[in-house]
Amino acid sequence: xxxxxxxxxxRNIYFxxxxxxxxxxxxxxxxxEQTFPERSxxxxxxxxxxxxxxxxxxxxxxxxxxxxxxxxxxAPELGNVFVRRGGEEAFKPFLQAWMKAQPLGxxxxxxxxxxxxxxxxxxxxAEFLKWTSKIDTNNWPPNKEG
Amino acid sequence: MxxxxxxxxxxxxxxxKPYFVFALILFVGQILFGLIMGxxxxxxxxxxxxLPFNVARMVHTNLLIVWLLFGFMGAAYYLIPEEADRELHSxxxxxxxxxxxxxxxxxxxxxxxxxxxxxxxEMTKNExxxxxxxxxxxxxxxxxxxxxxxxxxxxxxxxxxxxxxxKTVVSTVMMTGLxxxxxxxxxxxxxPENLARDKxxxxxxVHLWVEGVWELIMGSMLAFVLIKITGVDREVIExxxxxxIAMALxxxxxxTGHHFFWIxxxxxxxxxxxxxxxxxxxxxxxxxLFALNxxxxxxxxxxxxxxxxxxxxxxxxAFLGAGVWGFLHTLAxxxxxxxxxxxxxxxxxxxxxxxxxxxxxxxISYAMPRLRGLGEAPDARAQRIExxxxxLMTLSMVAITxxxxxxxxxxxxxxxxxxxxxAMSFMATADQLAIFFWLRLVAGVFFLIGLVCYLCxxxxxxxxxxxxxxxxxx
Numbered sequence: 213x214x215x216x217x218x219x220x221x222x223r224n225i226y227f228x229x230x231x232x233x234x235x236x237x238x239x240x241x242x243x244x245e246q247t248f249p250e251r252s253x254x255x256x257x258x259x260x261x262x263x264x265x266x267x268x269x270x271x272x273x274x275x276x277x278x279x280x281x282x283x284x285x286x287a288p289e290l291g292n293v294f295v296r297r298g299g300e301e302a303f304k305p306f307l308q309a310w311m312k313a314q315p316l317g318x319x320x321x322x323x324x325x326x327x328x329x330x331x332x333x334x335x336x337x338a339e340f341l342k343w344t345s346k347i348d349t350n351n352w353p354p355n356k357e358g
Numbered sequence: 359m360x361x362x363x364x365x366x367x368x369x370x371x372x373x374x375k376p377y378f379v380f381a382l383i384l385f386v387g388q389i390l391f392g393l394i395m396g397x398x399x400x401x402x403x404x405x406x407x408x409l410p411f412n413v414a415r416m417v418h419t420n421l422l423i424v425w426l427l428f429g430f431m432g433a434a435y436y437l438i439p440e441e442a443d444r445e446l447h448s449x450x451x452x453x454x455x456x457x458x459x460x461x462x463x464x465x466x467x468x469x470x471x472x473x474x475x476x477x478x479x480e481m482t483k484n485e486x487x488x489x490x491x492x493x494x495x496x497x498x499x500x501x502x503x504x505x506x507x508x509x510x511x512x513x514x515x516x517x518x519x520x521x522x523x524x525k526t527v528v529s530t531v532m533m534t535g536l537x538x539x540x541x542x543x544x545x546x547x548x549x550p551e552n553l554a555r556d557k558x559x560x561x562x563x564v565h566l567w568v569e570g571v572w573e574l575i576m577g578s579m580l581a582f583v584l585i586k587i588t589g590v591d592r593e594v595i596e597x598x599x600x601x602x603i604a605m606a607l608x609x610x611x612x613x614t615g616h617h618f619f620w621i622x623x624x625x626x627x628x629x630x631x632x633x634x635x636x637x638x639x640x641x642x643x644x645x646x647l648f649a650l651n652x653x654x655x656x657x658x659x660x661x662x663x664x665x666x667x668x669x670x671x672x673x674x675x676a677f678l679g680a681g682v683w684g685f686l687h688t689l690a691x692x693x694x695x696x697x698x699x700x701x702x703x704x705x706x707x708x709x710x711x712x713x714x715x716x717x718x719x720x721x722i723s724y725a726m727p728r729l730r731g732l733g734e735a736p737d738a739r740a741q742r743i744e745x746x747x748x749x750l751m752t753l754s755m756v757a758i759t760x761x762x763x764x765x766x767x768x769x770x771x772x773x774x775x776x777x778x779x780x781a782m783s784f785m786a787t788a789d790q791l792a793i794f795f796w797l798r799l800v801a802g803v804f805f806l807i808g809l810v811c812y813l814c815x816x817x818x819x820x821x822x823x824x825x826x827x828x829x830x831x832x
Contacts, residue, residue, distance in 0.1 A: 219593060222600035223527075230607035237611045240626070244558060247624040252554040262551045269491025269549075270484065272475040275412025280621045281698030282557065283493050286399070286411050288784040289698060315407065322402030322788070325410045327476070340553075347554055350628065352620035354695060357773050357781040 251348040264340025267333045276324070278358075280349060286322060289358030294338075294345035296356045304338045365728040368439045370446035375729040376456050377432030378722050382813065384425035384463070385715070389806055391418040396799040400792055409471075416470050416496045422710065423494065424463045429718030430539075430575055431459075431512055434532060436725045437582050438516045442523025447515050455511045462504040466497055488549050492560055495546045502546055509540040527596040528578050528585070531603060535574030542566045554622030565614045568714070569680075573606040573641060576676075576717045580669060583724045584649065587666050589657035598648045606641035613638045616688050620697055628690040635688040639681030642713075645673040662735035664744040664815075665724040672716035675752060679708025683759065695774045700791070701766030708759040716752075719812075726816070736818060744815035750808025757801035765794035 248254065273279075276287040298306045311334050315323045329337070366372060395414045397404050405414075439446045446452060469478050475491070482498035484490045489499045497505070513536060520529055545562040581599045585592055615631025649670045660666065683705040687696040696702070723744065727736045735741065768791060772782040782790070 217597075219527075219597040219600065222597050222604065226600045226604035226607070229604050230611065233608055233611045237614070240612075240615075240630070241558075243626065244618070244623050245555075248552060248555055248558075248622065251624065252552055252622050254552055257552060265551060265553060265556075266485075266488060269488065270476045270479040272412050272416065272491050272496060274491065274493045275415050275475075275496075276410075278698045279553075280557065282621070283698070284412070284415050285698060285700060285703055286395075286415070320402055322398070322411070322785075323406040325407055325412075344553055347622040349620045349622060350625060352694060352697060354774050355776065355778045355781045357778075357783050 253343065253346050256343060256346070258339060258343075260336045260339035261343045262340075263333075264336035264338070264343075267329065267337045268340060271327050271329075276322075279344065280347070281352065287324065289353060290341060290344075291347075291349070292345050292353060292356060292358050294342045296358065303342065304335065307338045307341075308334050363728075363731045365731055365733055368445045370449040370452075371436050371439050371725075372729060373446065373449050373452040373456070374432040374436035374725060376453070377428050377435065378726060378729070380456070380460055381425045381428035381432060381718060382722070384421050384428065386809065386813070387467075388418055388421035388425060389802075389809055391415075391421065393799070393802050393806060396795070396802045399795040400799065413470055413475070416475075417467055419494055420467065420470070420496065422715075426714050426718060428459070429714075429721065430536070433575075433579050433718065433721045433725075434512070434516050434536060436721070436729070437532060437579065438519050438529050439523075441526045441529035441582070442519050444519065444523040447518035447522070451511060451515050455508050455515075458504070459508045462501055462508070466501045469498065470496070487547065489547055492549065492556070494564060495560070499547075502543075505543065506540070509543070513537060513540060526592070527599060528581050531574050531581075531599060532578035535571045535578065538571030538574065539567060542571065557621040558618065558623055561614055561617045565617055566611070568710075569610045569613060569638060570607065572714065573610065574603050576672075576713055577602050577606070577641075577645070579717050579721050580645065580649065580672070583665060583669050583720055584652045586724060587660040587662060587669065588652045588655065589660075590652045590655055595652065598644070598652075602641050602644045602648060605637075605644055609634050609637040609640060616690075616693065619690050619693055632688065632690045636685060638688070639677065639685050642673070642677040642681040646670075646677050649673040660734065662724060662727065662741070664736075664741045664748070665720065667745060667748055668716060668720035668723045671748060671752060672712060672720050675708065675712030675716055675755075677712070678756075679705065679710070679712040679759065683708055683763075695770050696766065699766045699769050699774065700762050700794075701770070704759045704762035704766055707762065708755060711751075711755045730818075732818060736815070740815045740818060743811055747808050747810075747812025747815055750811055751805055752808075754801045754805035754808055758798050758805070761794045761798040761801060765791040765798075768794070 268274075268279075273290070274283040276284050278285060278289045278291075280291040281289065294303050297303055308331065311327065311329055314326050317323075363369060363372060391414050394405065394409065395411060395418060398411050398414065435446060435452055473481065475496075478498060479490050482500050484499060487499050489502055490496060495502075516536070517533065520533055542563050545559050548559050550556045550559070577599050581595050584590065585595050612630050613635035615627040616635035618627035618631055653666055653670060687693050687701050687705065727733055736744070769787050772790060773784060773787040774781070776782070
């Protein structure tokens with residue numbers, strides 16, 4: 213680099229630039245916070261939804277699945293599984309049956325462990341996944357296969 | 359210390375050695391679990407139910423994080439005293455923290471392997487302060503608290519060394535990066551009930567680490583090694599370092615927005631995340647220019663050729679993995695289709711290996727011969743084997759990345775682009791991708807061979823360590 217561009221100038225760009233953009237980031241975080249209640253339908257976040265999130269976390273579901281596209285990519289996306297698997301009428305019974313049936317035991321197929329969840333826990337998780345499917349994700353995923 | 363190591367400027371730098379050794383042991387573990395997962399990708403029930411995929415993955419990713427942290431700490435214990443021009447504040451504290459961190463790490467991994475995760479959550483009273491079950495932050499809360507304690511002790515130790523000694527740009531930047539690492543880790547204790555909010559702040563740990571403060575750590579480690587092996591004037595190197603980290607933070611902070619496209623955050627992030635993260639390759643490109651330039655302008659012929667290969671290699675591979683492969687899918691209209699596909703996995707592998715695994719191995723390559731009392735460089739034969747390890751690992755990782763990218767492109771084509779009804783399901787798509795996953799597994803085996811080669815290069819033949827020789831004649 214040329215001699216007219218000094219170390220001092222480089223340092224000032226570093227300090228000034230990072231402080232400036234960090235403050236912008238905080239401002240944007242404030243803006244984001246303002247939109248969360250509406251975009252996530254926070255008013256519909258029932259106690260069952262909150263309990264369901266704990267069931268989700270305590271069983272490390274993210275270790276195989278993705279949720280809103282984040283997680284592992286070994287098993288299907290579950291952010292929209294509510295829509296994919298029956299919706300309002302059929303999702304809850306589907307999830308109860310599905311969780312009971314694991315592992316399916318098909319040779320060579322990716323296998324999901326049996327987590328021994330209670331009916332209540334599966335119901336809570338269904339509520340959590342239903343609520344999650346209604347978060348405004350800017351229309352992601354592109355189709356119901358996730 | 360009774361035996362004086364003549365190849366260390368300060369004897370307390372020796373505490374770096376156990377950190378480096380343990381980092382490499384964990385690295386081996388990471389690769390073994392990676393291979394198991396690679397096989398599970400094609401033989402779905404391999405080792406089931408003994409070792410379900412989620413457990414293997416947790417071990418794979420957590421070992422990566424922990425070995426890199428050991429590498430960074432070792433690097434700091436080596437680098438900070440030399441830059442500060444004084445002994446480390448407390449070598450004893452560094453050794454105690456080594457054992458605390460190693461024990462906590464090993465216990466946590468054993469917990470993952472031998473206790474069902476829900477049981478681990480219960481045992482460690484996760485409900486008191488729920489932090490578990492989120493990607494990369496799976497550690498029990500008590501482990502997370504342990505990490506904070508170790509980090510505080512570590513920062514105190516190197517901070518005191520720095521304060522009492524000479525303050526250089528390299529050491530100040532490294533210190534800033536490490537403080538940032540500790541500060542942003544605190545967000546791992548914040549787990550809001552609202553998933554959208556949870557995800558938003560989760561990125562304060564993950565993104566602001568790897569695309570923020572870790573780049574400061576990487577930059578300072580690179581600058582340190584380049585000063586040592588090229589003999590180029592410090593003023594020049596420090597100016598480059600400032601330019602690189604300025605670009606890293608200016609693009610990377612708002613660039614966090616590329617993770618906020620589809621998790622419930624507002625639409626303003628579609629624009630900001632796309633624009634700023636499109637610029638994120640710049641600091642990595644500058645690092646390539648920096649390393650090549652400094653090596654071309656070298657004022658001495660350093661005998662450790664392997665170390666300069668690692669230094670250039672880390673910048674090029676980081677540019678490819680973090681820069682180019684990041685850019686490929688960072689624009690919102692593209693990411694809409696690629697988000698959470700195998701393309702993400704491809705990028706993750708080359709970026710982490712190129713930027714962080716390789717910078718730690720750069721530092722180890724430079725520092726280890728001195729720490730072992732061998733001199734400036736290992737002998738030619740050892741260096742040849744190390745260079746073999748370098749190429750085998752690096753080319754295998756490039757191959758892994760290419761196969762995963764191919765898998766990702768086909769996945770997007772079959773599963774994401776078609777409309778409802780025409781789109782293939784996730785599981786049916788996975789079957790179509792089997793060939794790519796098999797090839798990835800083969801590349802993984804070559805990576806392991808490279809790693810074994812690399813480890814073999816530490817075996818010295820025909821040379822007696824100087825420190826041992828001095829002790830024997832004394």
